Amino acid sequence: MRYFDARVIENRSLGGGYFVLRLGGCESLTGSRPGQFVMLRGDWGRDPLLPRPLSLLSVAHEGRADLLVKVVGKGTALMERSPPGSRVSVLGPLGNGFPVPSADVADLLVAGGVGLPPLFMQAESAGRLGMANGSEMLYGARTSRDLVLLGEIRALGIALRLATEDGSLGRRGRVTDELEARLDHWRAAASPRRLRIMACGPREMLWAVGRIAQSCDIECYLSMEEQMACGIGVCLGCAVAARTRPYLYVCKHGPVFPAAEVMAYAPAASTSQSEGGAQ
Amino acid sequence: MRYFDARVIENRSLGGGYFVLRLGGCESLTGSRPGQFVMLRGDWGRDPLLPRPLSLLSVAHEGRADLLVKVVGKGTALMERSPPGSRVSVLGPLGNGFPVPSADVADLLVAGGVGLPPLFMQAESAGRLGMANGSEMLYGARTSRDLVLLGEIRALGIALRLATEDGSLGRRGRVTDELEARLDHWRAAASPRRLRIMACGPREMLWAVGRIAQSCDIECYLSMEEQMACGIGVCLGCAVAARTRPYLYVCKHGPVFPAAEVMAYAPAASTSQSEGGAQ
Amino acid sequence: MTSSLDTREEEAPALHTTCGGIEFRNPVLTASGTFGYGEEFDALLSLRSLGGLVTKGISPQPRLGNPPPRICETAAGMLNSIGLENVGVEAFAREKLPFLRSCGTRVLVNFFGTTFDEYVDCGARLAALDGVDGLEMNVSCPNIKQGGIEFGRDPTVLGDLVKACRAVVRKPLWVKLTPNTSDIVSLARACADNGADAVSIINTITGMAIDVRTRRPKIATVFGGLSGPAIKPIALRMVHQVRREKIPIPICGIGGIQDGIDAIEFLLAGASCVQVGTQSFVDPASAERIVREIEEHCRAQGVSDVGELIGALETGK
Amino acid sequence: MTSSLDTREEEAPALHTTCGGIEFRNPVLTASGTFGYGEEFDALLSLRSLGGLVTKGISPQPRLGNPPPRICETAAGMLNSIGLENVGVEAFAREKLPFLRSCGTRVLVNFFGTTFDEYVDCGARLAALDGVDGLEMNVSCPNIKQGGIEFGRDPTVLGDLVKACRAVVRKPLWVKLTPNTSDIVSLARACADNGADAVSIINTITGMAIDVRTRRPKIATVFGGLSGPAIKPIALRMVHQVRREKIPIPICGIGGIQDGIDAIEFLLAGASCVQVGTQSFVDPASAERIVREIEEHCRAQGVSDVGELIGALETGK
Numbered sequence A, B: 001m002r003y004f005d006a007r008v009i010e011n012r013s014l015g016g017g018y019f020v021l022r023l024g025g026c027e028s029l030t031g032s033r034p035g036q037f038v039m040l041r042g043d044w045g046r047d048p049l050l051p052r053p054l055s056l057l058s059v060a061h062e063g064r065a066d067l068l069v070k071v072v073g074k075g076t077a078l079m080e081r082s083p084p085g086s087r088v089s090v091l092g093p094l095g096n097g098f099p100v101p102s103a104d105v106a107d108l109l110v111a112g113g114v115g116l117p118p119l120f121m122q123a124e125s126a127g128r129l130g131m132a133n134g135s136e137m138l139y140g141a142r143t144s145r146d147l148v149l150l151g152e153i154r155a156l157g158i159a160l161r162l163a164t165e166d167g168s169l170g171r172r173g174r175v176t177d178e179l180e181a182r183l184d185h186w187r188a189a190a191s192p193r194r195l196r197i198m199a200c201g202p203r204e205m206l207w208a209v210g211r212i213a214q215s216c217d218i219e220c221y222l223s224m225e226e227q228m229a230c231g232i233g234v235c236l237g238c239a240v241a242a243r244t245r246p247y248l249y250v251c252k253h254g255p256v257f258p259a260a261e262v263m264a265y266a267p268a269a270s271t272s273q274s275e276g277g278a279q
Numbered sequence C, D: 001m002t003s004s005l006d007t008r009e010e011e012a013p014a015l016h017t018t019c020g021g022i023e024f025r026n027p028v029l030t031a032s033g034t035f036g037y038g039e040e041f042d043a044l045l046s047l048r049s050l051g052g053l054v055t056k057g058i059s060p061q062p063r064l065g066n067p068p069p070r071i072c073e074t075a076a077g078m079l080n081s082i083g084l085e086n087v088g089v090e091a092f093a094r095e096k097l098p099f100l101r102s103c104g105t106r107v108l109v110n111f112f113g114t115t116f117d118e119y120v121d122c123g124a125r126l127a128a129l130d131g132v133d134g135l136e137m138n139v140s141c142p143n144i145k146q147g148g149i150e151f152g153r154d155p156t157v158l159g160d161l162v163k164a165c166r167a168v169v170r171k172p173l174w175v176k177l178t179p180n181t182s183d184i185v186s187l188a189r190a191c192a193d194n195g196a197d198a199v200s201i202i203n204t205i206t207g208m209a210i211d212v213r214t215r216r217p218k219i220a221t222v223f224g225g226l227s228g229p230a231i232k233p234i235a236l237r238m239v240h241q242v243r244r245e246k247i248p249i250p251i252c253g254i255g256g257i258q259d260g261i262d263a264i265e266f267l268l269a270g271a272s273c274v275q276v277g278t279q280s281f282v283d284p285a286s287a288e289r290i291v292r293e294i295e296e297h298c299r300a301q302g303v304s305d306v307g308e309l310i311g312a313l314e315t316g317k
C-alpha cells in the first residue's frame, strides 16, 4: 500500500455516465489483486472533501492503471471532467481481493452495473493463468446502456452472459435470474469442477446472490460497499455487521467477504425484493 | 444590474499570473461604465463559496466582456484554469464607475498592478469620445512582468507612462513618483484644461495618490477594494470609513470614491510609506 | 411556472405552509441580513415566488455597525461582524416599508435592542406598522447589563425578554435562537413557555479567522458569526433536537441551505419552513430556485403536500 | 529534510515546543480516532517527522461501536458516530503498544469511560504502561448516570472527574474539551483548577444529516460528530477564548487543520501545539507536510522559534 500522485493519461467516456480513467504513474499498484481498490482524490479543493473508493479495473505494466467509474455525485462528476494531465492522489492497493482462480474450480463472476471492475480484473487474471474458459461472467444492469466494455470482456476469453431489466440486451430480468438459470445448467451438466460465485454490485443484488448461493450450498464471495473515509482501517467508518465478529471493516477485512460472513445480517428476501422492485 | 450565465469564450494568459477572460453572453453588461464591476463565480462547487468581484476591462457589442485577472488565491486560480466553454455566473454591472471624460478636463489615469482594468476601460471610453489624447495613463507595477496589455493600451490612443519598482521598464520607482513628475510637468505647461486624477491599485498606492492630489488640490477619484459577499449593498460587508457618513459601501457607493470622502481615515503618510517599503 | 406546464394542473404538490401564525405560499423565506430590505433582489428573482422574506435586523435607533474588515470567507462558509448596522425603526417605516408592502410576499421584520426596554419599544413600534406580517426577535445581541453575554443564551433571561415583548406585540412573534449554547431545547422551551409563536433555528455560530501574515484577526472585532453550508449539520441537529422534545411551537429552520434537498432535510428534521441566508450571496436567485427544487422533489417522490414532509424523519425509534 | 539543504543550517527555525508537560519535536500531532494506533500510517509518512500522535480512544474493556452507517460527508467536513469502538486497555497494551514504543514519536493515549470509576481505572492502568508519554481524556462521552449528557458539559462534573483521574495519573494528563457548550472557558478553568496539564480544544461538534430519499438519518445513531475544515473557525475561536482568559495551562488546538497556515492560525490564537484529524483521511501524509509548511512559514517570516508564534495574535487591545 502506497500513497502517491498519478496523472490521468486518458479519460474515455463510455456513455450513460460511465467512463474509464486511465492513470499513469501507478507503479506501486503492480501486483494488485482483483477486488482490491484505491482511494482517489483529484486536485479539486475541499468540495468534496474525502477521497473516493474505486475498484481497480486493470493494472498494466509501466504504471498504468484503469478504473471504471460511473457518475453518481460530485466526486465522480469531477473525475469525469478530468482531462488528461490532471493530477490525482492515489492510496492503494487497498483491501483483500477475490480468491485466486484455481484449475479445479469454475467461477461464476456476477457483476451488477458498476460492480464490474473487480470481476473484470478477476477474469483478466484468470485469462492470464489460462483458466478463463472454465469460468463465466454474468453481467446485468438496468438497460443496455449500462452494460459497458463488452468487447473488452469478451477479449478476456471468458464466456459472457448478459441481463437487462428492460430486456434491451441479453436476458430480460435481473442478473440473479440468469445466475439461477446457469446454476441449473451447471448442475445438469454435472461438471467435475466445483462451482464458486463471486459477486459485486448493488447491495440488494449481493443479498440475492448470497441467498441463492446459500440455498445451493455454493461457496460465494461478495464485494461490499460502505461509506469510507480512510480506506485503511483507522477511521472505523466502514463497518458491516458480521458473523464471526460484531463488525468487520470493508476497507480492511474486505471489500470481499465470504457470503456467510455478512449474510447473517442481510434483510429477509421479501423485503429486499420489494425494495428493489419499488424503484 | 442583472444576474445571468455567461460562457468563457477565450482565456488568454499574459504571463506572470495575469490572464484575460473573455466572456460571451454578457448582453446585459452593454452600457456599463468604466469602474463598474461584476461578481463572478465559476461552476466549481463550494470551494471557494462566494463569488469574486472583478472590474470590467472592456465591454463590446454582441455580449462580449473582457476581464483582466491576476491569480492571487483559489478563486482566481480556478478562473485561470477555466477553458473556453466553461459556464460562469455573472452579477452586474455593479457599482458607480468613474466620472465621464470631459473636453475641458485632462485626466491622469493612475493604475497600479491589477488595478488596470477600470482605467483601461476609462481610456477606451475617452477614446470613443475622441478625448483620449488629452489624457494620459500612468501605469506602475513591481516588475515589467506585471505591466500587461501595453499594446492594447497604446492602441486606445492615450499617452502611456510606465514605472516599475525594479526599473525593468519605464521609470524606476513607484507610479506615484511618476505622478508627481507629471503634475510638475502639467503645472509648468500651464494647460488650459483642468486636471483630474483617477486611480486604482493597492491601498497604499491609493492613499499616496490621494495625498498627492490633496496637497495639489486636484480633483481625485479612487477605486477601492474591500472583501465582498453580495456586491449589491445588502450584506453590509464592504464598509469603508468615510467623511460624510460613518461608513460607505464599496459595492454600492463605490467602488469609485472622491478621494476626500475616504482619505479622512487613511493612515498618516509615514506609516503607509514604511509599510509599503517594508515589503 | 415552467414546470407546471409539464404536468397536469391537479398534480401540482401543495407547497403552502403555516408557521408561527403566518401562512406562507411555500416554505422558503430569505434570512435576515442576507436579503437587505428586499428591494435589491427585485431585479434578481421574483419576490412573489418566495414564501416570505425577513428584513435586516432593526433597532429603535439607527446603528452604525462595526469597523472593517467585517467579513471573510472560511471553508464552505463565511464570518461576519456587521455589528447590527441598520436604519432604525423610523427610517425603516418611511423608506423601506412602502416597497415591502407591495412586494408580493410575506414580510417578517427582524429586530433587536441593546436593553430590555429597547427590545420592547422596538417590537411594539414595528408590530404597529401596516405591512409587517410578523416579527422575528434576534436575541444574539450582547446584553450590556450582563457583561456582554447574549440575551438569548440564558433560558431565564430569554424567557423574561420574550414575555415582555409578547405583551406588546399583537402580531406573530418569532424568536431566533443562538446556537452558542449547550442546550438549544431549553432555549426553545423558554420561548414557547412565554408566548412566542415560533422559533427560528439557528443564528450564526461564533467563530474567528486569522491572517497569519499580519497576525491580526481577519475580522476587525476578532470574533464573527459563522454561516453557510459549513454549519448545516449543526443547524439541522438543533432543529431536530427541539422537534424531538415536542416543544409546542413550530420551527423555522436556518443554516447553510443551498438547494431544495437541503431545505427538505430541514423540513424532515421538523422545521415548518426554512430561511435561505448566505446562499443568496453565492447565487442571488437561489431562494426562487429552491422553491422549484422542493416542488420537483415532491413530484418525484409522490408527495402531494409539502406538509407531509414536516418532521417526517424516520429514526426507527 | 530537503528544505534544510536550501538554507544554511543555523537558519533552521526551532520547531520544538512543550505542551502539558511533554516536549515535542514540533507542534504537529495527529488526532485521536483519525490515526488508528499509528501503525497503518507507517508506510504513508515518516512518524519520526511528527511531534506526536494520539491514539484512538481506549476504554477499560473493548467496545463494539455503533451500527452502520457510521460516517457521512458534509460541506467541508464529515459526521462520524463510531461509538468509541476500541480494543480495550489490555489488548492495547499487548497488541498496539509494542509498535508505538519504537515508532519514534511521542505517544499520547486518548481514553474514556462510561462511569467515573471507569475513567479512573482506565487512566491509572494506561498511565502505568511503559511507552505512554501522556494521556488525553475524552470527556465527550455520555454519562449514563446523568441521563446521557456528556461528562464534559458541566464544569462541576468535569472538575470532579479531572480531579479523580489526576489523583491516579502520574503522567501528563490532558483533557479534551467538548465544543457543545456555551462556555468553553469555564470548562477549561475546571480542568486547570483540578490539576490537568493541558486542554485539547476541540472535539467534534454534534451534527446530523438526512437522506431525503429514504427520510432516514445518514448516520444510524441519528446524531454524529462534525469534524473537518467546516469547524475550524469555531475551534479557533474557542482556543482564543480560553487563551484570552489566561487559563494557566497550555492548549492543544484541534479542528479542521488542513495545512501549515491553518496550524499557525491555531498557534497565533494561543495553542502550544495542534492536532491534525480529518485531514489525515483527505491526505494521509498531511501531518508531515504540515510540519514542513510551518517550517517554511517561519523561514519566510523570519521567525526563528515557533514559540514566538504562540498566542502572538495582535488584536489591537
Ligand SMILES: Cc1cc2nc3c(=O)[nH]c(=O)nc-3n(C[C@H](O)[C@H](O)[C@H](O)COP(=O)(O)OP(=O)(O)OC[C@H]3O[C@@H](n4cnc5c(N)ncnc54)[C@H](O)[C@@H]3O)c2cc1C
Residues within 6 Å of the ligand: A037, A048, A052, A053, A054, A055, A056, A067, A068, A069, A070, A071, A072, A073, A074, A075, A076, A077, A114, A117, A224, A225, A226, A227, A228, A255
Ligand atoms: C470498495 C469500493 C469500491 C468501489 N468501486 C467503484 C468503482 O470501481 N467504480 C465506481 O464507479 N464506483 C465504485 N464505488 C462507489 C464509489 O465510491 C461511489 O460511487 C463514489 O464514492 C461516489 O462519490 P460521488 O462524490 O460521486 O457521490 P456523492 O455525491 O458522494 O454521493 C452520491 C451517492 O453515492 C453514495 N456514496 C457516496 N460515497 C460512497 C461510498 N464511499 N460508498 C458507497 N456509496 C457512496 C452516496 O450515499 C450518494 O447516494 C466503490 C465503492 C467502494 C466502497
Ligand SMILES: Cc1cc2nc3c(=O)[nH]c(=O)nc-3n(C[C@H](O)[C@H](O)[C@H](O)COP(=O)(O)OP(=O)(O)OC[C@H]3O[C@@H](n4cnc5c(N)ncnc54)[C@H](O)[C@@H]3O)c2cc1C
Residues within 6 Å of the ligand: B037, B048, B052, B053, B054, B055, B056, B067, B068, B069, B070, B071, B072, B073, B074, B075, B076, B077, B114, B117, B224, B225, B226, B227, B228, B255
Ligand atoms: C471592486 C473590485 C474590483 C476588483 N477587480 C479586480 C480585477 O479586475 N482583477 C483582479 O484580478 N482582481 C480584482 N479584484 C480583486 C479580486 O476580487 C481578488 O483578487 C479575488 O477576490 C481574490 O480571490 P481568490 O479566491 O483568488 O483569493 P483568496 O484565496 O480569496 O484570497 C487571496 C488574497 O486575496 C484577498 N482577497 C480575497 N477576496 C478579496 C476581495 N473580495 N477583495 C479584496 N481582496 C480579496 C484575500 O484577503 C487574500 O489575501 C477586485 C476587487 C474588488 C473589490
Ligand SMILES: Cc1cc2nc3c(=O)[nH]c(=O)nc-3n(C[C@H](O)[C@H](O)[C@H](O)COP(=O)(O)O)c2cc1C
Residues within 6 Å of the ligand: B235, B236, C031, C032, C033, C034, C056, C057, C080, C082, C084, C110, C137, C138, C176, C202, C203, C204, C226, C227, C228, C229, C231, C254, C255, C256, C257, C275, C276, C277, C278, C279
Ligand atoms: C452578513 C450577514 C448578516 C446577518 N444579519 C443578521 C441580522 O441582522 N439579524 C439576524 O437575526 N441574523 C442575521 N444573520 C444571520 C442569518 O440570518 C442566518 O441566521 C445565518 O446566516 C445562518 O444561515 P445561512 O447559513 O443560510 O447563512 C446575518 C447573516 C449574515 C451572513
Ligand SMILES: Cc1cc2nc3c(=O)[nH]c(=O)nc-3n(C[C@H](O)[C@H](O)[C@H](O)COP(=O)(O)O)c2cc1C
Residues within 6 Å of the ligand: A235, A236, D031, D032, D033, D034, D056, D057, D080, D082, D084, D110, D137, D138, D176, D202, D203, D204, D226, D227, D228, D229, D231, D254, D255, D256, D257, D275, D276, D277, D278, D279
Ligand atoms: C472518525 C473519527 C473518530 C474519532 N475518534 C475520536 C476518539 O476516539 N476520541 C477523541 O477524543 N476524539 C475522536 N475524534 C475527534 C478528533 O480527534 C478531533 O478532535 C476532531 O475530529 C476535530 O478535528 P479535525 O477537524 O481535524 O478532524 C474522532 C474524529 C473522527 C473524525
Ligand code: FES
Residues within 6 Å of the ligand: A227, A228, A229, A230, A231, A232, A233, A234, A235, A236, A237, A238, A239, A249, A250, A251, A252
Ligand atoms: S474506511 Fe476507515 S476504517 Fe474503513
Ligand code: FES
Residues within 6 Å of the ligand: B227, B228, B229, B230, B231, B232, B233, B234, B235, B236, B237, B238, B239, B249, B250, B251, B252
Ligand atoms: S458586498 Fe455586500 S454590501 Fe457590499
